[in-house]
Amino acid sequence: MSTRWYPLYQVGNPQQRVFLPNFWLKLVRPSHKFPPNVVQFIVSIQMTKYDIRNYLEKIYKIPVVNVRTVVTMGKTEQDQLKGYVTKEDDFKVAFVTLPRGQEFHFPDIFPKDEKKLDDDAKTLEETKKNYREFLDKSNQQPGIPGWYSF
Incomplete structure (x- = not known):
């Protein structure tokens, strides 16, 4: 059963048709x-x-x-x-x-990867260090807002 309307004939050769299922x-x-x-x-x-x-x-x-x-x-x-x-x-x-002996297990889409957690911790430490440097530099220039310094 299909509710799609497919043309019976297309002009030109070869006849290229793709029949897609109507189901999901x-x-x-x-x-x-x-x-x-x-x-x-x-x-x-x-x-x-x-x-x-x-x-x-x-x-x-x-x-x-x-x-x-x-x-x-x-x-x-x-x-x-x-x-x-x-x-x-x-x-x-x-x-x-499914047949006897065949099993289905859901894939682990979001595995707990220890390496990724270590990388995230390193990135967080680098960000904190850069922010501390920015604050120290802006404290050395009184009267000038921190967002204005380079």
């Missing part, structure tokens, strides 16, 4: 504890289980054993002052089971 998947960290071979996605509301399986197998070459989906209602809130009700969009959650 968003990998999310699960709210509850799952086995290591289960991955949770928020997917386009129009996607079926078969679309999700084909998307992962054909595009990302990930073997899929099982796909379960559930449509979740968006949150509703009532404005305290004006009283009107707002509702977020509904979304579909897909739980994808």
Whole structure:
């Protein structure tokens, strides 16, 4: 299923067309504890289980054993002052089971690197030293503001 309109014929040769999927998947960290071979996605509301399986197998070459989906209602809130009700969009959650023995772990995007912390400490000390020098130089010139000196 696609809502994109692709031209059947383009003038000129070769016929260059790029067919983009109309669907999207968003990998999310699960709210509850799952086995290591289960991955949770928020997917386009129009996607079926078969679309999700084909998307992962054909595009990302990930073997899929099982796909379960559930449509979740968006949150509703009532404005305290004006009283009107707002509702977020509904979304579909897909739980994808990988083959036995294959595990998925979220990548560590922000690793705690000790070298980086040492570099930050050195930079901070250099900045403090430069600021002290600036203050000493501006104290030697009474009557002239510190921002005016060079």
